[in-house]
Amino acid sequence: MGVILEMENICKQFPGVLANDCICFSVKEGEVHALLGENGAGKSTLMNILCGLYKPTSGEIRLEGETVRFNSARDAMERGIGMVHQHFMLIPTMTVTENCLIGDKEGSSIKLDRKEAGRRLKELAERYGMEIDPDAIVGTLSVGEMQRVEIIKALFRGAKILILDEPTAVLTPQEARALFKMIRALTDNQFTVIFISHKLDEVKEISDRVTVLRLGTVVGTYDIDQCSVEELARLMVGRDIHFDAVTRQQPVGDTLLEVNNLSLHREKSNEGKLLEDLTFEVHKGEILGIAGVDGNGQAELVECLTGIRSASSGEALYQGKDLLKLSTRDIMSNDVSHIPQDRQKTGLVMPMTLVENFALQDYYKKDFGKGALMNWIGVEERSAKLIQDFSVKTPSPYELAQNLSGGNQQKVVVAREISRQPKLLIAMHPTRGLDVGAVEYIHNQLIDQRDKGVGIVLVSTEMEEIMRLSDRIIVLYEGRAMGCVRPSETTVEEMGLMMGGRTLDDIRKGSIKETSVEEKMM
Amino acid sequence: MKVLLSTKMKTQGKAGVKQVIVSFGATVFALALGMLLIYAIGFDPFSAAVAMVDGAFGGKNAFGETLVKMTPLIFTGMSYALASRCGLTNLGMEGQLYMGALAGTATGIYVSGLPAALHLPLTILAGFLGGALWGLIAGALKVRFGASEIITTVMLNTIAISFIDYMVNGPMIEPPGINCQTQPVRSTAQLPNLISGTRAHWGFVIAIVFVVLFWLFLWRSKRGYEVRVAGLNLSAARYSGIHTDKNILLVMFLAGGLAGLAGCNEILGIQIRMIPEISPGYGFDGIAVSLIGNNTPVGIVIGALLFGAFRAGGNRMQIRAKVPNAIVSVVQALVIFAVVASQMLLDKWNEYQMKKINRQESEVA
Numbered sequence: 001m002g003v004i005l006e007m008e009n010i011c012k013q014f015p016g017v018l019a020n021d022c023i024c025f026s027v028k029e030g031e032v033h034a035l036l037g038e039n040g041a042g043k044s045t046l047m048n049i050l051c052g053l054y055k056p057t058s059g060e061i062r063l064e065g066e067t068v069r070f071n072s073a074r075d076a077m078e079r080g081i082g083m084v085h086q087h088f089m090l091i092p093t094m095t096v097t098e099n100c101l102i103g104d105k106e107g108s109s110i111k112l113d114r115k116e117a118g119r120r121l122k123e124l125a126e127r128y129g130m131e132i133d134p135d136a137i138v139g140t141l142s143v144g145e146m147q148r149v150e151i152i153k154a155l156f157r158g159a160k161i162l163i164l165d166e167p168t169a170v171l172t173p174q175e176a177r178a179l180f181k182m183i184r185a186l187t188d189n190q191f192t193v194i195f196i197s198h199k200l201d202e203v204k205e206i207s208d209r210v211t212v213l214r215l216g217t218v219v220g221t222y223d224i225d226q227c228s229v230e231e232l233a234r235l236m237v238g239r240d241i242h243f244d245a246v247t248r249q250q251p252v253g254d255t256l257l258e259v260n261n262l263s264l265h266r267e268k269s270n271e272g273k274l275l276e277d278l279t280f281e282v283h284k285g286e287i288l289g290i291a292g293v294d295g296n297g298q299a300e301l302v303e304c305l306t307g308i309r310s311a312s313s314g315e316a317l318y319q320g321k322d323l324l325k326l327s328t329r330d331i332m333s334n335d336v337s338h339i340p341q342d343r344q345k346t347g348l349v350m351p352m353t354l355v356e357n358f359a360l361q362d363y364y365k366k367d368f369g370k371g372a373l374m375n376w377i378g379v380e381e382r383s384a385k386l387i388q389d390f391s392v393k394t395p396s397p398y399e400l401a402q403n404l405s406g407g408n409q410q411k412v413v414v415a416r417e418i419s420r421q422p423k424l425l426i427a428m429h430p431t432r433g434l435d436v437g438a439v440e441y442i443h444n445q446l447i448d449q450r451d452k453g454v455g456i457v458l459v460s461t462e463m464e465e466i467m468r469l470s471d472r473i474i475v476l477y478e479g480r481a482m483g484c485v486r487p488s489e490t491t492v493e494e495m496g497l498m499m500g501g502r503t504l505d506d507i508r509k510g511s512i513k514e515t516s517v518e519e520k521m522m
Numbered sequence: 523m524k525v526l527l528s529t530k531m532k533t534q535g536k537a538g539v540k541q542v543i544v545s546f547g548a549t550v551f552a553l554a555l556g557m558l559l560i561y562a563i564g565f566d567p568f569s570a571a572v573a574m575v576d577g578a579f580g581g582k583n584a585f586g587e588t589l590v591k592m593t594p595l596i597f598t599g600m601s602y603a604l605a606s607r608c609g610l611t612n613l614g615m616e617g618q619l620y621m622g623a624l625a626g627t628a629t630g631i632y633v634s635g636l637p638a639a640l641h642l643p644l645t646i647l648a649g650f651l652g653g654a655l656w657g658l659i660a661g662a663l664k665v666r667f668g669a670s671e672i673i674t675t676v677m678l679n680t681i682a683i684s685f686i687d688y689m690v691n692g693p694m695i696e697p698p699g700i701n702c703q704t705q706p707v708r709s710t711a712q713l714p715n716l717i718s719g720t721r722a723h724w725g726f727v728i729a730i731v732f733v734v735l736f737w738l739f740l741w742r743s744k745r746g747y748e749v750r751v752a753g754l755n756l757s758a759a760r761y762s763g764i765h766t767d768k769n770i771l772l773v774m775f776l777a778g779g780l781a782g783l784a785g786c787n788e789i790l791g792i793q794i795r796m797i798p799e800i801s802p803g804y805g806f807d808g809i810a811v812s813l814i815g816n817n818t819p820v821g822i823v824i825g826a827l828l829f830g831a832f833r834a835g836g837n838r839m840q841i842r843a844k845v846p847n848a849i850v851s852v853v854q855a856l857v858i859f860a861v862v863a864s865q866m867l868l869d870k871w872n873e874y875q876m877k878k879i880n881r882q883e884s885e886v887a
Contacts, residue, residue, distance in 0.1 A: 308760055329763030338761070346757045356747070360762045363747055372743050403876050 004029040004192055005050075005161060010059035012045050019045040020056070021216040027161070032183060032193045034207035034224075036200075036236055038293065038461070041213040043196050047163050050194075051083040052076035082159030084150040086166050092139030097121060099138055100153045117156075124155050128185040144175035151182065161192045168202060169295065172272050180206050198236070198293045200229045200500030212236055233496030237463060252471060253284030256455035257424055262314035262324070264300050264479070274300045275479040278314070282424070282455040287446065289470030289487075290459040293499050297479035298459045299341060302428050305457070306338050307331045318424060332361060337422035339413055341429045341459070343406075347413040350402035354394060357401050358383040358416050382419075390415035390445075407438035414442055418449060425449055428459040443469060463495065477501045541816065541868065548864035549814075549828065549857055556853035560845055570843040577838025578831035584838070586720025590792060592830030594619070594801070596729040597784035598808025599826055600736050601657075601777045603817040605671075607740060608773040609753035614660055614675025615781040616805025617682030618653035622782020623789045624686055625652025627796040628694070630707025630789070641710040646728070646786060653782015654775045656682060661774025665767045671774070679805070687798050694796065704796040713791040723791030730823075732780065737819040739776075749773055781805060802833075810854065814861045829854065 005027040012020040020042045027033045037043045048054045050061065052070035061068050063079055070076045073083075090099050097118045118134035125132045130148050138149060147167060154162055164183075168176040183193050183206060197203050203210055204224060212219040212235045219235050227235075264275040275297045282288045290298055303309035305316055307328035316323040323331055332338070340346040348357050359368055359379050369375035383397045392411045394404055401409060410430070417425065427446065431439040446469060450456055460466050466473055467487045475482040475498035483504025485494070497507050557567035578588045598615045605612035626649030633641060660678060663669040689704075696705040713723040740746040752759040752766050759766055784804055793800060807829055814828065815821025836850035 306761075307763070327763060328760065329765075332763055340761055345755070346761045349751055349755045349758050351754050352750070359747065360751065360758065363744055369744065372745065373738075374742055374744055374747060376742070 002029055003027070004064055006062040007046070007050065008060045008062065010046065010049060010061075011057045012042075012049060012054060013057045019216055020049070023059070023213070023216075023218050025211055025218065025221075027192055027194060028209075029192055030187050030190050031208040032187055032195055032206055034195045034197060034203040034210040035213065036197060036203055036210055036232065037213035038198060038236060038463075041236075042216040043213055044165065045216075046213070047083065047165060047194065047196060050076070051081055051163060077157055077159070080158055080160035081163070082154030082157060082161070083163040084147065084154060084165065084167060086169060088146050088150055090138045090146060090149060090153075093137065095135050095137055096132060096141075096149050096152075097134045099149060100156045121152060121156060125152055128155075128182060128189070130182055142175075143170050144172070144178065147171070147175075147179070148182070155191075159191075161194065162186065163194045163196070165196045166198075167195070168197070168199065176202075198500065200232050200236075200497065201502070203232065204229050229500070229502070230493055230497065233500055234493045237492050237496040237499075252286040253453060255281050256284045256318065257282040257323075257457075258317040259305075260315050260317070262301070262304060262316060263312050264297075264304060264309070265312045273312075273479055275304070275311070278479075278481055280474055280481070280484065282457055284423075284455050285450055285453045286471045287450050287456040287458050287469050289466040289473040290457065290476060291463070291466045291473050291495065291499065292461070292476035292482075294461050296476045298428065298461075298476055300479070301476070302338070302341070302426055302457075302459060305331075305426060306336070329364075333365075335421070335423040337361075337417035337420050337425045339417050339425070339427040339430050341432070343409050343413050348401045348409060351400060353398045353400055354387070354392075354404075354412060355380050355383045355397045357412060358386060361416060361420060386412075386415040386419055391441075407434045410434060410438065410442065414445055418445060422449075422454060424455050424457070426457045426459075429461070430458070431460075431462065431465060439465075463492070467495075475499055475504075483507075541865075544864045544868050545814070545816075545821075545861050548860040552856040552860035553853065555856050555860075556849070559852065560849060563849075565843060565845045570839050570845045573839040573842040573845075574832075574835035576835070576842075578835035582717065583720050584834065586717050586722035587834040588827070588830045589716070589720075589722040589726050590830075591833040592826045593723075593725045593729050593791070594784035594788050594804040595807055595811050595826035595829050596733060596823060597780050597787070598805050599811030599815060599822040600732065600808075600819075601780040601784070602808045602812040603815065603822060604736065604740070604749075604780065605773055605777040606812060606817050607753045608749045608769060609756065610664075610770065610773060610777075611672045612657070612660075612675055612774070612777050612781075613672055613809070614657060614678050614778070614805075615784070615808045616801060616803070617675070617679035618656045618778040618781035619785035619788075619801050619805050620682045620686045621656040621785070622649040622653030622779070623785030623796060623800050624689060625649055625782065626711075626786030627704055627707060627789050630711035631694075631705055633711075634708060636710060638710040641708065642713070642790070645707070645711040645790060646783065649782050649786020649789075650779040651782070653785065654779035657774045657776075657778015657781070658771060660778075661771045664774075665770055686796070686800075690796055690798050696795070702798060706794045707790060711790060712794060713787065721792060723787075725787030725791040728783070728787060732783065733819045733823060736780075736822075745769075745772070781808070784808075807854075810858045813858060816865060828857065 003026050007023065007025040010020050010023045011018070023042065023046055025046065035043050035047070045054065049056050052073045052075050068079055091102070097114050100121060101117055121132070121134045130152065132145065132148055132152060138146060141149065147170070151162065167179060171179060187193060195207055207224050209221060209223055210227065210232070211221040212232070214236065258281050260279050262275055262278040263273055265273055278301065280288065290301065292298060300309065304311040305323055307323065307326055307330070311324045314324065319334065321334065344350060349360065355376065359374070362368055363374065368379055380397055387394060387397060390411050392415065393408050401412065404412070414430065430446065431442050434442070443465070446456060446458065458466065458469060470487055472484055472486055474484045475495065477499065478501070482498035482502065485504065494507055498504060557571060560567040560570050577584055579585055598619065601615050601618070602612055626645050629645045629648035633644065636644065656678060660671045660674040663674050664671050691702045694704045696703055713725050716722040716724050716726060740750060748759070748764045749769050751762065752764055752769055756766065785800060788800060789796060811822055811825035811829055814825035832850050832854055836847045839845050839850070840847045
């Protein structure tokens with residue numbers, strides 16, 4: 001197997017972020033090469049460069065030894081590189097054949113030869129063990145079938161190297177197995193597959209070699225036979241995590257929130273669950289960390305707890321009420337605060353002034369004006385005080401939220417939510433995209449709240465943040481809790497394994513088994 | 523407190539002044555282009571301009587006429603702006619205007635025995651409700667079935683106008699049934715004259731009162747705050763627990779009512795009776811008025827003044843300078859283009875300035 005693709009010293013600079021830092025990456029013909037890494041490790045950026053969507057800041061791509069430059073996805077396609085994105089790029093009202101013909105340059109430019117194309121599609125599908133009806137309307141297909149269409153579309157246009165971006169994220173286990181079979185059939189026929197994933201078991205199962213990325217750099221490329229899943233976990237999460245565990249002032253208090261068997265189905269109930277039987281407790285004066293790779297049910301959990309989405313079953317008892325049965329307004333007026341995951345899309349109304357944004361959660365209350373009218377002068381005084389207390393940098397309380405820097409925007413959200421004096425605080429990615437100073441500031445605010453007896457649910461994908469702040473951590477994987485650990489009693493490796501889909505019980509049982517085997521051998 | 527209020531004036535005042543200057547400049551630019559166009563088709567642009575201004579502002583009568591044309595435009599402009607503030611596109615002002623006019627006419631004719639002090643407010647209320655209920659239909663269709671209000675309001679326009687045709691030719695036709703018009707509304711339901719010797723009527727004062735209410739609702743009331751939040755960021759509205767469906771219904775009701783008042787006032791102040799073509803497109807001009815006014819109360823009044831002046835002065839221009847009246851529509855379109863484009867450019871410019879400031883700050887830091 002010769003090297004078919006080389007990416008050398010690829011750098012990609014985004015405003016404020018170096019997404020890829022001198023990445024070298026090479027793929028052999030006919031192999032399945034996995035690209036493993038956490039969120040923000042630079043996997044997607046690198047692949048978007050490869051398929052022509054981004055241009056690298058510097059670096060070089062060589063295809064079969066020849067240096068190439070891609071100006072568009074079409075250029076990359078013509079050289080045989082096809083990408084199957086996580087979100088499908090299909091037109092639901094058209095047939096499979098029509099979708100495959102979009103952008104196809106071959107054939108007559110006037111007449112669309114659907115019949116011929118359909119015949120070729122069918123042939124391709126059969127050769128690689130995929131079942132597909134070329135005349136089916138894409139919108140009627142299941143998610144797994146749509147993915148198959150995406151793959152066939154790429155093959156139809158002549159792809160020799162297929163990039164699959166987190167292909168199993170949307171699939172049921174059965175569909176995933178079918179996909180793996182397809183991948184094997186493809187590589188047997190000299191196709192090359194690059195497989196982006198953060199799921200360790202999958203990577204171990206399907207790939208020949210793996211390249212691990214972390215924070216925009218390559219950790220290394222390994223033959224899969226020489227790596228255990230545990231090693232992969234450590235490589236992926238990497239870095240020694242400093243968690244100078246924050247010292248506690250007082251012990252945790254009584255139970256504040258009790259979640260029992262919380263489940264959330266997808267719209268079509270046969271497509272699996274977004275959340276499955278979650279059961280946990282939050283105590284007064286405790287920070288419960290919810291860890292996991294992005295998109296494993298964290299957002300859905302928060303939406304259920306704050307009444308934005310209604311759960312399929314289960315209960316969330318809080319002060320004698322079931323949060324799952326209350327409206328957002330009822331929940332929020334019961335001393336619950338919510339720092340949402342996206343300050344710009346949800347937490348703030350960007351074209352409004354800070355004064356107006358400070359009123360967002362409580363404007364309907366008497367303090368903000370009696371009767372039907374707002375008391376804006378009162379809100380202004382309150383805002384000025386919060387701006388001072390939380391040292392928000394702004395020329396005036398009447399500045400528009402969109403004119404503030406990210407850190408100051410987040411301070412506005414945090415100030416608003418904390419000043420409501422909550423008993424339960426739900427914070428999702430409270431420090432995402434902030435600089436070190438702002439992160440520190442917001443962490444201290446959270447710790448402060450904890451010491452005041454507030455129960456906090458902290459959802460974050462930042463390992464360090466979770467390990468440093470939490471009293472207990474629950475790891476979510478595909479909507480299920482993999483285990484609940486205390487930061488002082490776990491290891492980076494264990495966390496990585498749980499984030500990759502192993503349950504805590506399995507890991508601990510497994511390690512006991514391994515040691516016992518070793519003991520026997522000795 | 524004083525310090526804070528003064529900073530408010532500074533931040534918001536400065537932005538406001540900039541906006542006004544840019545919009546004014548854009549209007550002047552568009553008018554200049556219009557004059558160039560008049561020259562290009564072989565007329566004297568200066569005598570045309572003089573005739574236009576004379577027809578709109580030269581003397582009591584001309585100014586009165588401008589007020590007459592302005593009044594319905596203020597209402598339809600507010601109607602579009604209110605929906606727009608809630609993130610909705612109300613294209614049904616024309617139909618709502620007709621339904622308001624019909625409801626007002628019916629109340630003005632068939633309710634009898636009341637003194638003017640009761641009959642007139644009642645008639646105006648009926649006009650409001652006629653338009654409001656017509657607007658509410660589109661709101662309900664959106665909330666219940668997710669039907670786009672852009673499409674339903676346009677369809678409701680056609681229905682309303684055809685319905686009025688039927689009513690005026692059938693059930694409400696003036697006996698003995700020669701002219702397709704209703705009988706006049708009772709004198710107790712007619713709006714008194716505002717400036718004697720002109721056609722200007724008290725409907726203009728009502729319009730200004732509603733501009734104040736419009737401001738009070740959107741910027742001072744809690745419900746108005748909800749509406750603006752939902753219009754700017756639906757996700758934030760849900761996060762805060764705002765009942766967005768309820769607001770859609772309310773806003774479509776109020777927006778329809780405002781357009782209904784445009785029609786009702788036109789009947790009670792000018793036409794006195796319902797005729798099939800009561801509106802020469804006031805409903806659609808409301809979109810332009812609202813765009814020029816950037817959905818703000820003062821902006822809407824200025825936009826309505828400009829378009830009212832065009833309508834009033836256009837006739838004079840045709841008679842005196844022999845320039846076809848159609849050219850007025852072209853100039854109106856130019857003004858809309860120029861003002862909307864200038865607002866977009868201003869936004870881009872502000873964004874660019876902000877980036878520059880942020881960059882400098884980060885460099886200093």
